[in-house]
C-alpha cells in the first residue's frame with residue numbers, strides 16, 4: 001500500500017486534481033474492485049458509487065457480459081482503421097443502433113474516443129457545414145454559463161466555467177456565453193442568448209450548444225419550457241442547436257436521451273460516457289438528416305477530421321452489448337422510477353434539516369443544495385467549506401459523491417448506476433441523512449448556523 005501511494009505521488013499526474021494535495025496526502029482511494037453499485041478499495045472498504053464514477057457507469061460495475069463481448073471482439077478483430085472508407089461490422093451496427101435510439105431526424109454518427117473529442121468534432125463539423133455552404137464567417141459557438149463541455153481546446157472554450165479557460169491562458173476566439181436558466185429562468189436566459197447573438201452579429205453565429213441538464217455545473221435542470229424556446233430562437237436566427245448528451249445520454253435522465261424530457265429535436269447531439277458505461281472510451285456526434293444531406297452534397301474531397309480510434313471495433317462491440325443490457329433490463333425505466341424514489345428521499349431530508357435548499361432529480365441525475373437560510377436561499381460563506389465537509393461525511397459513511405462549489409454554491413450531486421434498486425436508494429438516503437445532520441450539528445456548534 002505504502003509503495004503504491006509513493007509511486008502514485010511520484011509518477012501519476014491526476015486529471016482534475018489538486019497536484020499539491022496529492023503530493024501532501026497521496027491518492028484518496030486506490031480502488032481494487034467494482035461490483036454493481038459498489039467500489040471496494042485495497043483495504044476491503046466498500047463504497048456506494050453514487051456518481052457512477054464520472055456519471056458514466058450506467059449498467060454498474062463488474063458486468064461479465066461486457067468483458068466477454070470485448071474478449072470475443074478482440075479475438076476476432078480488436079481494431080482496424082475506419083479512415084478512407086475502411087469499415088467494420090460492430091461500428092456499422094452501432095451507428096445504426098444509435099440512429100434508431102436518437103430522435104427521428106438524427107441518423108448519421110461520427111465516432112470519437114470520448115466526450116471532449118465529440119464536442120470538438122461537433123464544433124468542427126458545424127463550422128464545416130457552414131463553410132461548404134459559402135458562409136465561412138458563420139463560425140461562432142454560443143453556450144451557457146455553468147455549462148461543461150470538456151477539456152479539449154474547443155470544448156474548454158465552450159465550457160462556461162472560467163477556471164477551465166484560465167488553466168492554460170484563455171478561451172479561443174469564436175466562443176461566447178449566455179446566462180444559464182439556473183436562477184434566472186427561461187425568459188431571462190433566452191433573452192441573454194438573444195443579446196449575445198445580436199452582440200456577436202447574427203450572421204457570424206454558427207450554433208448554440210447546451211447540456212439538457214448542466215451536470216458539472218451542479219445538476220441544473222432547466223424549466224420545462226426552456227428547450228422549446230431555445231429551439232424557436234435558433235430557428236428564428238437560422239442557427240444550429242446542439243445538445244451535449246455526454247452525461248444525459250443512454251438513460252441517465254429516465255429517457256434514452258436527456259433532450260426528450262423537453263420534447264425537442266436538436267440538429268446535433270454529442271454523446272460518450274453511458275454509451276459504453278465506461279467499459280471502453282468511446283463517444284460520438286449524431287447529426288440530423290439535413291446536415292448529413294449537406295455533407296453528402298457539398299463536402300468535397302477528404303473530410304480532414306478523424307481520430308485513430310473513431311469507429312473502434314472493440315469499443316463498438318462493448319457499446320452494443322451495453323445498450324443491449326440497458327434495453328433488456330429496462331434500465332431507462334428504472335432510472336425514471338428510482339429517480340422518483342431518490343427525489344422523495346431528498347425531500348424528506350430537506351424537511352428534517354435546516355440547511356437544505358433546493359433538491360431535484362430528473363431520472364437518476366439529482367442534486368441537493370446547502371444554504372445558510374432555506375427561506376431566503378442565502379448561501380453559506382465559501383470559507384465554511386460546507387460541500388467538502390459533506391463529501392467527507394459521506395465518504396466516512398461509505399458513499400462516493402461529488403460536490404460543486406463554483407460561484408459560491410454548495411451542491412452535492414447524485415448519479416448512481418441505473419441498476420440501483422429501492423433498498424439501495426434507501427441505504428443511500430439514510431447515509432446522506434446522517435451526513436447532513438452531522439454537518440449541520442458541526443455548523444451549529446461553531447455558531448455559524
Ligand code: PMP
Nearest residue numbers: 114115116148149150215246247
Ligand atoms: N460534456 C459533458 C456534458 C460532460 O459532462 C463531460 C465530462 N464530464 C464532457 C463533455 C467531456 O467528456 P470527456 O471527459 O469524456 O472528454
